[in-house]
Amino acid sequence: MFLRPLIAAAVLALAGTAQADVTATDILGRQVSLPEPAHRIVLGEGRHLSVLGLMHDDPVALVAGWRLDKPLDPPTMAAYRQKFPAIDAIRSVGAGNRDLSVEAVIALDPDLVVLTLIDEKDPAMTVARQQLEAAGIPVAYVDFFSHPQENTVPSLRILGALTGAEDRAESFIRFYQERLDRVRQRLADPAIPRPRVFMHVHAAPVNCCSTVGPGVFHDFVTTAGGQNIGAEAVKGVLGNVSLEWLIGADPDFYIATGGAHMRARGGLVLGPQVDAEEAQTSFDALTSAPGFASLRAVQTGHAAGVWHLFNDSPIHIVLIEYLAKTFHPDLFGDVDPMDTMQQIEAKFSPVAVPGAWWVTPQK
Structure with a gap:
């Protein structure tokens, strides 16, 4: 019942x-x-x-x-x-x-x-x-x-x-x-120096220079232990400064972003299906151009190029690791951004595309 x-x-x-x-x-x-x-x-x-x-x-x-x-x-x-x-x-x-x-x-x-x-x-x-x-x-x-x-x-x-x-x-x-x-934990000590960083986005040696204010790459730079000096001149997400401004600002690090879309503009070429030789050649052309070659960051080997489309995706964690290791090599010697990228492709992404994701001055 x-x-x-x-x-x-x-x-x-x-x-x-x-x-x-x-x-x-x-x-x-x-x-x-x-x-x-x-x-x-x-x-x-x-x-x-x-x-x-x-x-x-x-x-x-x-x-x-x-x-x-x-x-x-x-x-x-x-x-x-x-x-x-x-x-x-x-x-x-x-x-x-x-x-x-x-x-x-x-x-x-x-x-x-x-x-x-x-x-x-x-x-x-x-x-x-x-x-x-x-x-x-x-x-x-x-x-x-x-x-x-x-x-x-x-x-x-x-x-x-x-x-x-x-x-x-x-x-x-x-x-x-x-x-x-x-x-974040390794950079938690406020006594750790924060280098002054200039982000040159969609980088090419002409029509300098697009850069970033708050948000997006600014967040990546600050999380990685740097100071985004573009925010001193650009109040929106994206803006422009002159090459003369950049030279006068004298950043500790110069970081350029690029992609396949920059190939036709003679700029920095990075990303999926880009080989390391093309990436290096485009980076060398950028950093040896008049004005850029005189930057202290370029002359001291504190310049690098990164794939622009790390933005707007959770895989930006790879870029944060790369920047942290670039700005603070003594704190992040054991961190391998490429391993992180490969783990994302193997464990999470349904597709994997080889490419060149960053480039640095040749020794």
Whole structure:
């Protein structure tokens, strides 16, 4: 006589479990709820497919559409295409700078749209988000770019929760946090000198010099135990100074960023499918150019080049290790950034692309 109520209670419990929402609080503090883990996602930035790849064996299967103003770099795209041919079925929902077609998104019938902190500051994107939510499409904000040290771990947890990959997300977070904590702990003593660092982004020997204010590379430099002197002249995320300003500032370290996109501009070439010889040749051309060659940092061997697209991805932990070892070799002699990169590729990423990620003066 007691069996029937027990069965009824079990049925109700199962029903409640089936109806339970998947929830997460996004980077803006907004609660996002889904009836089940997302499996038709629209990415506001195409390059964030590789972030999903840190927690899913087949991230392509989860993505219905993406905006292409910040796409995967061509070699990484080719590696994904080789392993996941279905990537060509992902539809574009916008190609221009911060362009997003609400109609194209709605037509894909997604269960989640992922936007970024940069989108939140764009009034047009605020309107687009309101239109998407009015159509019943949940929107979550993440950030791996504007404030990477503050927002990377929460953003990984957001994506892990909303795509049913909490365990995988936590596994990468532990890997990331252990390395970040090691850097911070070794630099915790305020008596440790912080060298003055100039970040020359998208570096070329002409039209000098783009550099960074607060956020992004500034965060990487300060976490690695340096002072970003670009913030003295640039108040926004990105700005320009003259070569004369740079020479007068006389930084202790000169760090240039580059990529395959700089090849046509005669600049620093680094990244996937770039060989070490091309990277070194482009770096030598940059640092031997008039003005740059006279920098004390160049003359003393305190110059280096790094891949620009370490930004906007959790793999920036590799860059932080590299910078910390460059600025403080006595504290980080046992740290191997290349080993960290290889472990990420072997343990977490579904694809691996060889390349040259940094370059230093030849001895």
